Amino acid sequence: MARLDIDRLVKRYGDFHAVRDVSLDVADGEFVVLLGPSGCGKTTTLRMVAGFIEPTSGRVRLAGGDVTLLPPWKRNAGMVFQSYALFPHLTVAQNVAFGLEMRKLPRADIERRVEETLALVRLGGYGGRLPRQLSGGQQQRVALARALAIRPDVLLLDEPLSNLDAKLRQEVRVEIRELQRQLGLTTVMVTHDQEEALTMADRLVVMNEGSVRQVGSQRDLYERPADRFVAGFVGRSTFVEGTVEAPGRFRSDGGLSLACTGGTAGRGVLAIRPERVEITASANSGLDNSLPGTVEFVSYLGAQIDIHVRLSPSDRLIVQIANREGGFAPDVGRPVHVGWPASAGQVFNE
Amino acid sequence: MTDTLAIIRRRALRWALNGAASLALLYILVPMIFVVWLAFFRQEIPSFPPEGYSLKWFAAILDQRKFLDGFRLSFQVGVLATLIGLALGVPAALCVVRFEFRFRMPLASLLLMPLIVPGVVLGTAMYVFHVEVEHGLDMDVLGTFYALVAGHTVIVIPWVVRLVTASLAGVDRSTEEAAQNLGANAWVTFWRITLPAIRPGIVAGALFGFVTSFGNLEMSLFLVGPGRTTLPIVILQYLEWKIDPTIAAVSVVQILLIATVMLITDRYVKLARVV
Numbered sequence: 001m002a003r004l005d006i007d008r009l010v011k012r013y014g015d016f017h018a019v020r021d022v023s024l025d026v027a028d029g030e031f032v033v034l035l036g037p038s039g040c041g042k043t044t045t046l047r048m049v050a051g052f053i054e055p056t057s058g059r060v061r062l063a064g065g066d067v068t069l070l071p072p073w074k075r076n077a078g079m080v081f082q083s084y085a086l087f088p089h090l091t092v093a094q095n096v097a098f099g100l101e102m103r104k105l106p107r108a109d110i111e112r113r114v115e116e117t118l119a120l121v122r123l124g125g126y127g128g129r130l131p132r133q134l135s136g137g138q139q140q141r142v143a144l145a146r147a148l149a150i151r152p153d154v155l156l157l158d159e160p161l162s163n164l165d166a167k168l169r170q171e172v173r174v175e176i177r178e179l180q181r182q183l184g185l186t187t188v189m190v191t192h193d194q195e196e197a198l199t200m201a202d203r204l205v206v207m208n209e210g211s212v213r214q215v216g217s218q219r220d221l222y223e224r225p226a227d228r229f230v231a232g233f234v235g236r237s238t239f240v241e242g243t244v245e246a247p248g249r250f251r252s253d254g255g256l257s258l259a260c261t262g263g264t265a266g267r268g269v270l271a272i273r274p275e276r277v278e279i280t281a282s283a284n285s286g287l288d289n290s291l292p293g294t295v296e297f298v299s300y301l302g303a304q305i306d307i308h309v310r311l312s313p314s315d316r317l318i319v320q321i322a323n324r325e326g327g328f329a330p331d332v333g334r335p336v337h338v339g340w341p342a343s344a345g346q347v348f349n350e
Numbered sequence: 351m352t353d354t355l356a357i358i359r360r361r362a363l364r365w366a367l368n369g370a371a372s373l374a375l376l377y378i379l380v381p382m383i384f385v386v387w388l389a390f391f392r393q394e395i396p397s398f399p400p401e402g403y404s405l406k407w408f409a410a411i412l413d414q415r416k417f418l419d420g421f422r423l424s425f426q427v428g429v430l431a432t433l434i435g436l437a438l439g440v441p442a443a444l445c446v447v448r449f450e451f452r453f454r455m456p457l458a459s460l461l462l463m464p465l466i467v468p469g470v471v472l473g474t475a476m477y478v479f480h481v482e483v484e485h486g487l488d489m490d491v492l493g494t495f496y497a498l499v500a501g502h503t504v505i506v507i508p509w510v511v512r513l514v515t516a517s518l519a520g521v522d523r524s525t526e527e528a529a530q531n532l533g534a535n536a537w538v539t540f541w542r543i544t545l546p547a548i549r550p551g552i553v554a555g556a557l558f559g560f561v562t563s564f565g566n567l568e569m570s571l572f573l574v575g576p577g578r579t580t581l582p583i584v585i586l587q588y589l590e591w592k593i594d595p596t597i598a599a600v601s602v603v604q605i606l607l608i609a610t611v612m613l614i615t616d617r618y619v620k621l622a623r624v625v
Contacts, residue, residue, distance in 0.1 A: 072530040085524035102533030
């Protein structure tokens with residue numbers, strides 16, 4: 001295992017910038033997740049690390065060596081593909097042995113390592129099967145074993161869980177994460193699923209439109225989003241358009257005067273986390289913001305309930321409450337009070 | 351009540367469909383059935399009803415050297431043209447499917463063209479071409495064995511290109527990337543991953559190419575030389591003078607041969623999946 005340095009990577013297709021100036025250092029044994037909506041450049045970045053796409057400019061250094069111009073087969077990077085990309089005409093053992101054969105290991109070593117790796121992903125005894133005889137989850141583990149068997153400098157995961165059903169996905173997340181820790185694998189994963197990213201990563205890289213918007217831990221991204229995009233993409237936010245009157249004071253276009261954190265005078269947007277807002281029958285004076293409103297829409301989600309509250313003709317707020325026995329759960333049309341501390345609303349200047 | 355009607359309607363539709371399909375199949379099979387039947391007639395002039403049955407026409411084939419020579423030549427030309435067609439057609443199909451370049455679509459159409467151009471036109475064109483080459487190079491071209499093989503290669507290529515292209519479309523590109531990621535260079539990736547994946551297309555393309563070459567008459571008429579005639583031409587020449595069931599017997603042998611090749615191939619490569 002080794003470190004990976006991505007330095008000012010750019011990929012242009014004609015006038016289109018798929019990746020703009022992306023830099024990232026991944027430490028030895030670190031699990032970094034590239035998170036973003038589809039088309040944000042995260043997969044292009046990963047494929048440049050793997051060597052399938054030649055960057056327009058920038059460098060990729062792996063284990064100390066510059067691999068920017070090396071073909072994929074000369075980089076020691078193990079990749080798990082979204083479709084798994086198992087070789088359909090080879091058995092599970094032959095799939096896992098492929099990379100070792102390419103490295104010209106002696107037959108006996110190959111056999112031993114194939115067996116070890118299959119045992120690692122709990123597929124001992126499946127070596128003789130063909131990929132199509134396995135379930136989706138098992139195929140995914142073969143793909144992982146195949147990438148691990150070559151003892152790569154870096155493990156690259158391209159949406160590895162997107163073809164699994166929801167329940168299995170949750171199990172495999174934990175499994176991959178544990179395996180990664182146990183083996184001390186330097187890992188880069190690409191996903192558009194924020195929950196997946198949050199559960200697996202040591203560090204997250206949020207990307208949009210080809211650029212990195214913010215790099216940080218789960219807590220950094222959630223508590224201190226760098227911009228409006230991150231505030232909306234990691235966790236949820238209600239956005240209120242308006243003007244920053246002074247640092248800490250925001251006036252919405254609907255005329256509400258709100259306490260908030262950050263910002264400098266000028267146009268801006270206030271992002272409020274729905275789970276930080278309290279909803280009560282009568283006014284709660286203990287909070288920085290306390291406003292009357294009317295319940296307009298309720299969606300019942302099981303563990304939580306989302307309540308949409310109308311505060312002014314142009315301001316509507318989402319409040320998320322836990323579904324507790326005897327908790328306050330107003331119906332549509334009911335007048336209520338909502339309140340939140342200034343710290344729950346962050347301002348971004350536009 | 352309406353349910354019963356719906357069921358009756360559905361059944362009637364199914365019967366109509368099956369009936370139409372059977373008629374079409376019969377239409378295709380009738381000439382073959384008659385040829386096979388005719389091959390066993392005892393009398394020399396084919397007429398109905400048969401006066402009796404005999405195997406003597408099959409024995410008659412062996413007495414005629416020209417049938418055996420024709421068969422051997424057709425077989426040799428077919429095999430050689432198929433091999434050359436594969437060597438040219440497989441890389442061509444890969445280029446057309448995998449690479450973006452100018453004139454990609456025109457090239458793809460050009461490769462399939464010999465399927466569309468009438469055999470007589472193709473034959474005439476090649477005849478003229480061979481004459482010109484002969485003049486230009488001052489060597490024997492027209493009517494030589496190699497000229498015949500070259501001509502047949504042209505009609506084998508479209509089959510190879512078509513079937514290999516079809517099977518390439520079904521190959522998951524990421525398996526090739528996975529192989530490269532695991533340390534295989536482009537060449538090893540082709541041999542170990544791509545080739546096994548398109549093998550059904552290659553086998554089917556070779557088979558159809560061979561059958562096309564083996565049965566080709568129109569184009570070959572322009573390319574054969576003295577003392578060098580392919581089986582279909584021998585049959586045609588024989589028919590100009592005689593119409594005894596020998597020809598039917600030859601056809602039966604030909605049908606059996608091709609059917610055998612197809613059945614054997616089908617055991618290894620499911621033809622229904624690629625064609």
